[in-house]
Amino acid sequence: VQLVESGGGVVQPGRSLRVSCAASGFTFSNYAMHWVRQAPGKGLEWVAVISYDGNQNYYADSVKGRFTISRDNSKNTLSLQMDSLRAEDTAVYYCAKDYDVRGTYYFDYWGQGALVTVSS
């Protein structure tokens, strides 16, 4: 199993950024996927989950209405569209595979993370 994030970088407050995760080594369309973030020097914060077929998703209260999780099962790719970014969104964003189809279980594999910095 390999999860490789891309798309991180520096962005100004109020702007948008999209991070992606390329998955390989497992049947991507059979598992739910998550985004988890970690602000510098802080703990882990769950961000969002999408079900195996893309029909269900849930968001943390801190990002609901601003972030959108999506997946392309034909390309084995997970994405997170981040709009109206704030300084407090600065973090390493990890892509993580769920053990289950719905995303209500545990994270058995993680990517190496993509750093997103929101700063003027």
Next chain:
Amino acid sequence: SFVLTQPPSVSVAPGKTARISCGGDNIGSKSVHWYQQKPGQAPVLVIHDDSDRPSGIPERFSGSNSGNTATLTISRVAAGDEADYYCQVWDTNSDHQVFGTGTKVTVL
């Protein structure tokens, strides 16, 4: 939303046992999972479903869960166990994944 509380730090001498608690309202009714994170690295699953070890995780790592507290136990602690540890549950009331506050384990 559901809150998981961990001690900020635990210190343990090499060869001794470290116990890390994870407190939550009736957490014993939920499945608890634990992750180890070393500096600059992604988290790694060390315990799932309260007490099950993934393949490749040493038997020194064990877990339990009852009442309002789940516990990760590391026996015969070695220098390589120095890391941050997080508990995690799925909160059915909010449809959110929830992480504990994290515990830094220091090997003396």
